[in-house]
Amino acid sequence: MSTRNKRWILASRPTDRVEESNFRMMELDVPPLRDGEALVKVQYLSLDPYMRGRMEEVKSYAAPQPLNAVMVGGTVGEVIESRHATYRPGDLVVGMGGWQQYHLTDGTGLRKVDARHIPASAYLGAVGMPGVTAWYGLFQIGRPRAGETVVVSAASGAVGSVVGQLAKFHGCRAVGVAGGTTKCRYVVDELGFDACIDYKANGAREAFEIATPEGVDVVFENVGGPVFDLALARMNTAGRVALCGLVAGYNGQDISLQNVRSILVNRLTLQGFIVSDHMDLWPEALADLSSRVAHGTLKYRESIAVGIESAPRAFIGLLKGENFGKQLVKVQV
């Protein structure tokens, strides 16, 4: 009897906000394996803001997600059948399995991981792409010195939470920006940031001034828009800005940067990046991150939606900032 596989395909491109109707579920048989292939039973699917960009037909990091193909996405799961030389049943693997229950693969982009000291789901977060994104942007672009002030937006999220904790380990003052008192309290009390600015509250400008008494040396920007301008207004001379994301623009509207003058007057360096350009540094980053997670010093939080059916709804929630920590889908229920 063959294995049934549920998957989400991109049915249409969003014209404005992403709707559940942009996705369509298909159910089909997993075909028999050919030589060189392995079958992965997906445990967790990662939902990430970059997927919004892929849904568009415009130039972005990568080619657009094709219509009627399975939605792109990072996954962790277990090899359950293999005709591939490298992988054996029982292996835990990370890869780009997409929004589906089973991933038939020739091994491209697949990587074996070890779940003895690190939970499988962490390979999609603090010890995966988001963690390496934080590590790269902070250390390679931000280049903070001990004692400097680092500001990171979306501070309770998968990337931002790692940025602030790494900054603290490095001897910096870490200031987060997040929406709402619950997230802000978590960022300070649980993650150990020095301060967190609630951008949804009144007086964000004054809160920024109080939280950054010696100005700002490094900004790790995940959001863009008005809060980014507030951070730019606090920059010290020769500050660095790692531009990682523009969440506020994921619904199609253009997000402008008002405070261009700060870049000039303070001689800032602002650099956009995508972590997949820098695969050469992943081993170093992952070694650092996995050691900290295994020892419990690097903390993270997950929002887990249950069942592959929940993926579109959870993704739309992520775009609205409704998640709290790394957004995952537990695929097998």
Place this chain on the structure above:
Amino acid sequence: MSTRNKRWILASRPTDRVEESNFRMMELDVPPLRDGEALVKVQYLSLDPYMRGRMEEVKSYAAPQPLNAVMVGGTVGEVIESRHATYRPGDLVVGMGGWQQYHLTDGTGLRKVDARHIPASAYLGAVGMPGVTAWYGLFQIGRPRAGETVVVSAASGAVGSVVGQLAKFHGCRAVGVAGGTTKCRYVVDELGFDACIDYKANGAREAFEIATPEGVDVVFENVGGPVFDLALARMNTAGRVALCGLVAGYNGQDISLQNVRSILVNRLTLQGFIVSDHMDLWPEALADLSSRVAHGTLKYRESIAVGIESAPRAFIGLLKGENFGKQLVKVQV
């Protein structure tokens, strides 16, 4: 009989556009020299966009220009009297003599130059601060490789004209942006740029596409605003932007950057700079620039206002883009 000295002081800070009434002329006697001082008879005063920033009470590169003090400005002139060990009557010197006819100095920031092969006025332009600005921003921030495309705004100006010519010497495609057909024709026909986009004409977006068939690798930005956004829209992956000026903002209005997305998607590096931060590189830059000017390969154009009385009017014209080439005031008539 004592020497009379006419000078312009800052009488009031502009609330919107700069007006002639923001300046006031004073005439006073040059006092007798003390030990360690020299008296320079100013030949040329340089007018530069940075002066607009100094007129404001806001944070900029440097402290604001004080009220009721002589306006700041670069000058070239001849030492006519000296009780300073280094300078002798007849020496040609460059310094920050300000908007006045005579400059009494203790030698701070003064530099002897040689007018045998290079005209004195060029030390305020192609072989002075504007030239070094072009050299630094292009080579240290833009880092173009031969064959790449370099775009520079205010291309007929003191900085922009040098940027494009250096880019050509370096084997790049040089594309200028300037206002009006006369300036654009000069940029291409006289300075040897490959193309020049008239931002005042209709169809600037299409003109940009035609002028940059292989996209843009380096932008040297002197202006900011909508034309800068057009350039950002043409950027290739890993492009570099040297942010040198925001002329469009010098009348106080905020200039926003719309195309932040391009910085992210194309992984651009955008860096603001001020050439006085990098005095260590001036000798190397000046050696390169002076050799090219002396040999006639690096060309430049000057707009010369006559008489110290004309300085405010010429400065206001500069802010409106009415000058054509480096704006100078011939102080002695």
